[in-house]
Amino acid sequence: MIPHRETFWSLGDERYFVYVFMALMSIVIAFGLYQSLRLWRLGQPEDRFDHLLQRFGTLLKYGLAQRRVVQDPLGGAIHMLIFWGFLILMFGTANDSTEYWVHKLSGFAYLQGPLYLGFSLLVDIGGFMLIAGVLLALYRRSVVRPPKLRNLPDDAYSLGMLFLLGVTGFLVEGPRIAIDELRQHPDWAIWSPGGYGVALLMQGLDEGMLRGVYLWSWFGHVALAFFFLAYVLYSKMSHLLWAPLNIFFRSFEPKGALRPIADFENAESFGVAQIQQFTWKQLLDVEACTNCGRCQEQCPAWNSGKALSPRNVIQQLREYLHTYGPGIERGDGQQKLPDMVHEVITDDVLWACTTCRACMEVCPVYIEHIPAIVEMRRSLVMMESAVPESAMQALRSIETRGHPWRGTQYGRTDWMRGLKIPTVAENPGAEYLFWVGCTSALVDRGQPIARSLARILQTAGVSFAVLGEEETCTGDPARRIGNEYLFQMQAQRVVETFNQYGVKKVVTNCPHCFSTIKNEYPQLGGSYDVIHHSELINDLIRQGRVKLAGAVNKTITYHDSCYLGRHNEIYDEPRAIVKALPMARAVEMERSREKGFCCGAGGGRMFMDEDPDKRVNLVRVDEAIRTGAEIVATACPFCIQMFDDGIKNRGVEEKMRALDLAELVAESMIQPATGGAGRSSP
Ligand code: SF4
Ligand code: SF4
Numbered sequence: 001m002i003p004h005r006e007t008f009w010s011l012g013d014e015r016y017f018v019y020v021f022m023a024l025m026s027i028v029i030a031f032g033l034y035q036s037l038r039l040w041r042l043g044q045p046e047d048r049f050d051h052l053l054q055r056f057g058t059l060l061k062y063g064l065a066q067r068r069v070v071q072d073p074l075g076g077a078i079h080m081l082i083f084w085g086f087l088i089l090m091f092g093t094a095n096d097s098t099e100y101w102v103h104k105l106s107g108f109a110y111l112q113g114p115l116y117l118g119f120s121l122l123v124d125i126g127g128f129m130l131i132a133g134v135l136l137a138l139y140r141r142s143v144v145r146p147p148k149l150r151n152l153p154d155d156a157y158s159l160g161m162l163f164l165l166g167v168t169g170f171l172v173e174g175p176r177i178a179i180d181e182l183r184q185h186p187d188w189a190i191w192s193p194g195g196y197g198v199a200l201l202m203q204g205l206d207e208g209m210l211r212g213v214y215l216w217s218w219f220g221h222v223a224l225a226f227f228f229l230a231y232v233l234y235s236k237m238s239h240l241l242w243a244p245l246n247i248f249f250r251s252f253e254p255k256g257a258l259r260p261i262a263d264f265e266n267a268e269s270f271g272v273a274q275i276q277q278f279t280w281k282q283l284l285d286v287e288a289c290t291n292c293g294r295c296q297e298q299c300p301a302w303n304s305g306k307a308l309s310p311r312n313v314i315q316q317l318r319e320y321l322h323t324y325g326p327g328i329e330r331g332d333g334q335q336k337l338p339d340m341v342h343e344v345i346t347d348d349v350l351w352a353c354t355t356c357r358a359c360m361e362v363c364p365v366y367i368e369h370i371p372a373i374v375e376m377r378r379s380l381v382m383m384e385s386a387v388p389e390s391a392m393q394a395l396r397s398i399e400t401r402g403h404p405w406r407g408t409q410y411g412r413t414d415w416m417r418g419l420k421i422p423t424v425a426e427n428p429g430a431e432y433l434f435w436v437g438c439t440s441a442l443v444d445r446g447q448p449i450a451r452s453l454a455r456i457l458q459t460a461g462v463s464f465a466v467l468g469e470e471e472t473c474t475g476d477p478a479r480r481i482g483n484e485y486l487f488q489m490q491a492q493r494v495v496e497t498f499n500q501y502g503v504k505k506v507v508t509n510c511p512h513c514f515s516t517i518k519n520e521y522p523q524l525g526g527s528y529d530v531i532h533h534s535e536l537i538n539d540l541i542r543q544g545r546v547k548l549a550g551a552v553n554k555t556i557t558y559h560d561s562c563y564l565g566r567h568n569e570i571y572d573e574p575r576a577i578v579k580a581l582p583m584a585r586a587v588e589m590e591r592s593r594e595k596g597f598c599c600g601a602g603g604g605r606m607f608m609d610e611d612p613d614k615r616v617n618l619v620r621v622d623e624a625i626r627t628g629a630e631i632v633a634t635a636c637p638f639c640i641q642m643f644d645d646g647i648k649n650r651g652v653e654e655k656m657r658a659l660d661l662a663e664l665v666a667e668s669m670i671q672p673a674t675g676g677a678g679r680s681s682p
Contacts (some may be wrong), residue, residue, distance in 0.1 A: 003188045004112040005120075007100040009176045010211055011218065018097075021226035032233030036242075036287065039325045043280035048249040055248050063244040068364040072294065074140060081133030082162060088126025089169065093225070095119065117191040124170075124194040131166040134159050148293030148311075154236045161228045168221035174198025175214035179207055239290040243365040246288035249281055250366040254519035255357065256567035258374055261484045271378025271482065273341045275321055276328055278372065285367045286318040295359035295369065300598040301352040305614040308352035310359040310369045316344050317372070341376050350376050351388055354616065355480050355603030356562040361594050377482030391481050394607035399486060402472035403438035404607050413468050415440065415447040419454050423468040424501045430465035432457075432531075433503045435517065437510035438473050439637040445644060446637040452666035453509050453533050459669060460545035462536075464507065470497055476516040481604035488524065491516075495526035509533040509662055511563035511636045512602070518568070532564060534635045534661055538573040541580050541665070550668035552581040557589055557629035559620065559643070560596035561636035574635050577661050581668055587627045589620075597623060601638035621646030625656065632658045 008015040061067050066083070070076035095111070103109045111119060137159055141151055173195025181189035182199050189196045202210060232240055253259075261270060272278055293311050301308035320340055327335035338344055350373055359369045380386045387395070394404040415436070424433060434457065440446035457464050475490030494517075498506075506528050508514050518530035540546040556578050564570045571593045578586045591597045600616025610616075621643060624632045632643050643658035 001185070002113045003116050003185065003191075004109060005116065005176070005180075007096050007103075009180075010214065014215065014219070017219070018222055021222060025226040025230040028230040029233060032238075035326075036233070038329050039321055040280045040283045040287075042276040042325060042329055043278050043283040044276075046279035046281050048251075048281050051252045054252060055250075058250055059244060059248045062364070062366070063247045066364065068362070071362070074136075074144070075146075075292070078133050078136045078140060081129045081136065083133075085126045085129030085131075085133055085166070086162065088122060089130060089165070092119070092123035092126060117188065120188075120192045124173075124192050127166045127169045127194050130162060134163040134166070146293075146297075148297040150291060150293065152236070152291075157231075158235060158237050161224060161231070164224055165221070165228060168217050168224060170194040170198050171217035172214065172221050174202050175210040175217075178202045178205070179210055236291060239288055239365065242284065242288040243290065246284055246365050246367065249284065251368060255569070256515035256563060257519040257523070258479055259371060260488065260520075260523050261378070264485060264488075269379070270382035270484065271380070272372070272375035273339070273379040273383065275317070275325060275340055277379075278317075278375070282368070282372055282375075283321060285372070286314050286321055288365045289314045289318060289367055290365060291315060292364065294362045294364065295367075298358035298362050298595065298597075300354055300356055300358065300600060300616040300619065303597075304600070304616045304619050306348070306352040306611070307346065308349045313345055313349065313369065313373065314367060320344055341379055345376060347380065347386065350380065351391070351605075351608065353603050354562070354598045354600055354605050356598035357566040358562070358595070358598065361566050374480065374482060378484055379482075381482035382485065387481070388608050390609045391604055391607055394604070395478060395481060395483050395486060398473045398475070398478055398490065402490075403442055404473060404477050405438055405442045408442040410442045410447075411469070412436075412441050412471055413466075415450045416454060416466070419451065419458075421454055422465045423470075424465045424503070425468075425470075427463075427465040428501060429463075431463040432465075432505045432507045432536075433498070433501075434464045434466045435474075435506050435508035435510070435513055436466060436471060437508060437513045437637065439641075440509060441471070443637070443641070445641050449509055449637055449640070449660040449662050452660065452662040453537075455666045456537060456540065456546060456662060456669065457507075459671065460540040462540070462545075467497065467501075474513045474516045476512045477604045477607060479516070479520070480602070481607075491521060491524050491526070495521055495524055498526060498528065503528060505529045505531070507531050507533060507536050509635070509637065509660065511561045511568070512638065515563045515567050532568070532570060532573075532635070534564070534570060534574040534577060537661065537665055538576050538580075541577065546665065547670045548580055548582055548665065548668045549670050550582065552584040552631075552664060552668055554630040555585045555587055555628060556581070556631045556633050556664075557587050557624055557627045558592075558633045559589070559599065559624065559639055560592060561634060561639050562596065562598050562602050564635055565596050566594060574633070574661055577665060578633055581664060584664075587629055589623045589627055591623065599634075599636075599639040599642035601642050606638050606641075615646075615649075617642035617646040618649060621650055625650065625652060630656055631664070632656065633661055633664060634658060635661050 066076070066080060069079050099109065099111045140146070141149060141155065173192055177189050177192060177195045177199035182203060189199065202213070232238055261267060291311065295310040296302050299308065299310050324335065324337050353373045355370050355374070357370060360367070393406050397406045398404050422430065424430060434454065436450050440450035472493060473490050474494060475487035478490060479487035506517055511532060514530060514532045517528060521528070537546065541548065558574055558578050560571060575586065578584055597620050598616055599620055600610070634640050634643065640658050640660055647653055647656050647658060
């Protein structure tokens with residue numbers, strides 16, 4: 001006899017309850033969808049319907065294959081077990097129903113023979129996966145207890161229902177197998193190992209009792225399944241729907257780029273102070289959050305004891321949207337609204353962000369924290385002038401003197417005295433414009449980096465020139481602090497200067513300037529071939545145009561600048577330079593590359609006062625000290641200052657130094673003038 005089974009087995013008209021449950025569930029789901037759509041319609045327009053092919057690709061990679069979820073080994077394994085177990089069971093149920101109706105209407109039963117046996121095995125594997133995933137999740141939440149996880153009643157309800165779904169599924173199978181297959185076709189029964197096990201336990205019961213157990217476990221299983229599906233949209237399980245949707249609508253803009261304010265002349269307000277000023281996509285972001293806490297776990301602000309947790313920001317916005325969104329949508333003028341910015345998302349939370357992108361890089365559902373935080377900063381800065389005094393001074397300095405370093409006595413060209421570096425006005429045909437940046441030109445600790453890079457370029461015979469007195473701030477700190485108007489003024493000025501000199505290629509040692517010119521200037525019509533000094537130096541070493549001979553007999557740990565690494569995915573070139581240094585020994589810190597920990601200076605925080613007890617740079621310096629390295633190599637003039645400060649604070653100046661890659665290479669390279677090796681060891 002060909003292996004098969006009858007759908008609904010011994011059920012009579014009770015089977016039609018499925019359709020009653022389904023109708024009820026559909027009504028509840030339709031209502032939930034309608035509510036969510038109404039809330040998102042509060043948001044401002046935003047075009048996320050471009051790059052359709054890439055969107056589907058991302059959905060497969062990060063929605064189905066869950067490439068980011070599995071980066072957390074235990075959490076990822078649990079999620080995969082539950083997700084795929086649940087999907088297999090859904091597929092099994094849908095297939096059963098389809099087979100039932102195809103058979104009923106056409107007399108053709110396709111689920112027979114090996115296909116039926118394989119299908120039975122697959123569905124039981126799905127059930128085991130679901131149960132195992134839930135048990136592991138309970139273990140993780142009650143025994144392992146990672147600090148990033150919050151145990152809420154919703155988690156208990158969801159896990160409880162999923163567990164019961166798995167168990168009752170096997171309970172439904174057991175009596176049928178005990179009566180039919182165990183007696184007549186035991187070779188079929190083993191293809192449903194879960195149901196087979198239950199059947200073995202029940203085989204002593206009489207047939208009437210077995211049929212009773214089947215009927216009630218079937219009712220329980222079906223009612224629970226439809227209740228769970230209806231519950232999904234009203235619980236944290238809604239991420240089953242919203243997470244894939246959010247992944248589909250992810251941003252395809254360059255990682256480091258913030259959205260410009262398009263029309264300053266006609267805009268009535270700037271930034272976001274009210275929930276409906278976010279775009280529909282930003283409202284979808286807050287719905288899609290799974291509360292997994294991965295962003296908080298990586299956040300340097302949170303890890304240094306500050307008030308900011310990116311998870312809390314998203315969750316608080318979600319609660320605000322759900323609580324007050326319906327009233328706003330109805331135009332309810334009586335509704336008392338707390339200030340979203342100030343009362344719910346407080347000022348200290350917003351100013352703590354270094355825009356390091358650790359949260360966005362790790363978020364499994366592609367939530368975009370930085371744009372939301374900067375939009376709220378824009379409202380503080382441009383609508384209320386509610387800016388910390390230290391940040392305000394930096395903004396004023398950019399406005400009046402073209403750089404954020406209040407108090408510097410240096411001029412733009414002091415750093416290059418005696419180096420015979422031409423300006424673009426003097427050498428308009430130079431291949432590269434060397435963009436020095438405010439920090440390398442105007443700050444004591446930055447100037448040796450600029451000088452080292454200039455020496456490397458000269459040694460390698462690279463044709464380059466600088467803007468000299470015509471260089472000004474790119475506007476990066478102004479944009480991250482939230483003064484978009486000032487950013488655009490500065491950026492337009494730079495683009496005009498570049499275009500006036502016909503600049504095509506730009507090299508800079510500052511990752512912040514690099515990211516802004518490369519990723520954000522195209523928004524203002526300035527597109528250039530921008531290269532970071534770590535990329536260019538690495539190329540020059542590989543081409544043999546820079547030869548290293550001076551021994552750097554030290555242990556070196558390389559610190560990833562957030563704006564070079566996460567924002568621009570440059571991880572390998574700096575490490576290749578460290579590797580090329582003769583006799584240098586490279587060690588990695590606990591957190592590196594995509595998971596590298598911020599130095600604390602991004603997002604304008606370089607220019608803001610820091611609570612001495614909550615300093616991000618100290619957390620990072622401690623990590624560097626733990627490696628035993630004698631040199632922390634960086635590729636950013638901000639990072640260098642943060643490390644110098646941290647090394648001093650920890651009293652390890654005798655054991656550890658912070659040096660830019662350009663300084664290390666300049667010290668080690670062979671100088672063409674003498675033809676000899678630069679033997680001094682850093
Ligand atoms: S960008 Fe960095 S500092 Fe800001 S919330 Fe995200 S992880 Fe925290
Ligand atoms: S924002 Fe992303 S990473 Fe953070 S808790 Fe929500 S889903 Fe997790």
